Amino acid sequence: MENIEKKEIISKSELYFKKQKENLDKRISEVKLSEKEEQEIIKSKTTKTIRDKFLGLFKIGDVISTILNWNEEIDSEIKETKKTIFTFSLF
Structure with missing residues (x-):
């Protein structure tokens, strides 16, 4: 959607924003994050989880949920870090 006109943005806003998001x-x-940066994110998440879920008063369901969602949470934190790096690279 190069050289898109302003009126096309208005009339096809959903398509425009979908393309922009992609x-x-x-x-x-x-x-790209270095191996050290990724390991630091994982270490930080592990420490926080141990502190919040295992050392405090916890429900077994919370612990199981955390374990089952571990990869998604790590991936989410890595993506957030990448977003931050990308945002700073724009300025």
């Missing part, structure tokens, strides 16, 4: 997601996924 482009942004692609650019964010191209941001």
Whole structure:
């Protein structure tokens, strides 16, 4: 959607924003974190989880849920870090 006119943005806003989101997601996924940065994110998440779920008063359901959703939570934190790096690279 190069050289899109303003009126096309208004009339086809859903398509325009969908394409913009895809482009942004692609650019964010191209941001590379070093192995050390990824390990630091995992270490931080592990420490927080141990502190919050295992050392305090907890419900067994919370612990099981955390374990089952572990990869998604780590991936989400890595993506957030990539977004931050990408955002700072724009300025």
